[in-house]
Amino acid sequence: MARSAFTFFILTGLVLLLSACQQESDAPPKKDAAAPAAATPAAAPPTVDPALAAQGKDLYNQNCIFCHQADGIGKPGFAPSLVNPELLSISSDRFLLSTIRDGREGTGMPPFAHLGRKKIEAIVAFLRSHAKLPDRAAEVDAEPRSQGDPRLGRFWFDQICATCHGENGDGYVAGGTGTAIGKEGFLSKASDGFIRETIKYGRSNTRMLGFTGPDAMANLSDSEIDDIIAYLRTVPSKN
Ligand code: HEC
Numbered sequence: 301m302a303r304s305a306f307t308f309f310i311l312t313g314l315v316l317l318l319s320a321c322q323q324e325s326d327a328p329p330k331k332d333a334a335a336p337a338a339a340t341p342a343a344a345p346p347t348v349d350p351a352l353a354a355q356g357k358d359l360y361n362q363n364c365i366f367c368h369q370a371d372g373i374g375k376p377g378f379a380p381s382l383v384n385p386e387l388l389s390i391s392s393d394r395f396l397l398s399t400i401r402d403g404r405e406g407t408g409m410p411p412f413a414h415l416g417r418k419k420i421e422a423i424v425a426f427l428r429s430h431a432k433l434p435d436r437a438a439e440v441d442a443e444p445r446s447q448g449d450p451r452l453g454r455f456w457f458d459q460i461c462a463t464c465h466g467e468n469g470d471g472y473v474a475g476g477t478g479t480a481i482g483k484e485g486f487l488s489k490a491s492d493g494f495i496r497e498t499i500k501y502g503r504s505n506t507r508m509l510g511f512t513g514p515d516a517m518a519n520l521s522d523s524e525i526d527d528i529i530a531y532l533r534t535v536p537s538k539n
């Protein structure tokens with residue numbers, strides 16, 4: 301009895317998985333990712349000290365422009381946009397400051413600890429002066445941690461994410477257009493909420509489209525997204 305119930309469960313699971321794959325390949329990729337639902341028109345982006353931002357702009361032009369391009373717009377497959385509205389909205393100062401300080405080992409992003417905290421803060425002020433959406437970082441970082449199943453997450457990662465982020469989330473070095481989301485450099489700084497929001501809503505005007513809502517390139521449920529996060533957390537230890 302128990303055994304046939306188990307078989308039924310497995311078969312139903314397979315059918316569901318297959319039909320989900322079907323939907324996904326039928327859905328044509330769309331241009332713009334949906335804006336975060338919590339971004340109400342009334343809420344304003346954070347204000348920045350203009351003198352500090354101007355100092356940061358000079359430092360940016362000396363240290364970062366070669367890869368991240370003028371005004372931080374990025375270059376697909378080479379360096380991500382640093383002025384993307386969704387990125388700035390969910391990035392805490394801690395995330396930005398420590399990413400710039402430590403860089404991302406095994407990627408093209410070098411460490412800038414030698415600049416010192418004050419200069420790095422000025423660069424962050426320059427980046428924030430481009431913000432168009434309210435600062436949601438505290439709320440996003442306070443989201444619950446993923447309780448997902450890494451084995452299920454791996455399926456989705458291999459099917460969907462690996463195309464752009466590389467087989468083990470190695471990023472650009474694997475020839476993809478997405479960053480190295482399977483490496484410690486990213487995973488040690490990003491909260492589960494940050495990763496969840498990025499998967500759900502994507503980043504407008506980049507190849508990173510969201511995975512929920514009518515404009516999604518494929519619809520992933522909240523639990524499937526958490527399965528992917530759980531899988532990502534296991535990737536660095538395998539390499
Ligand atoms: C030699 C090229 C290069 C230079 C110079 C460089 N970066 Fe980067 N940066 C990269 C790459 C490549 C990545 C993506 C790494 C990955 O795959 O995770 C990145 C990622 C980042 C990220 C993470 C963005 C995200 O989407 O999560 C931030 C923040 C950042 N860089 C800031 C800076 C700042 C500020 C400077 C100058 C002080 C700078 N970078 C200089 C290549 C560079």
Ligand code: HEC
Pocket residue numbers: 374379380381384387456457460461462463464465477478479480481486494495498499503506507508509511528
């Ligand atoms: C069509 C290509 C593509 C696909 C498919 C894709 N991504 Fe991305 N992803 C990108 C690009 C490009 C970026 C960087 C955007 C930028 O330049 O700001 C990105 C950024 C991200 C980031 C932020 C990383 C950082 O460095 O801050 C996360 C997290 C992420 N993607 C997760 C995923 C997951 C999980 C999947 C699968 C469900 C996925 N992506 C599928 C292209 C893609």
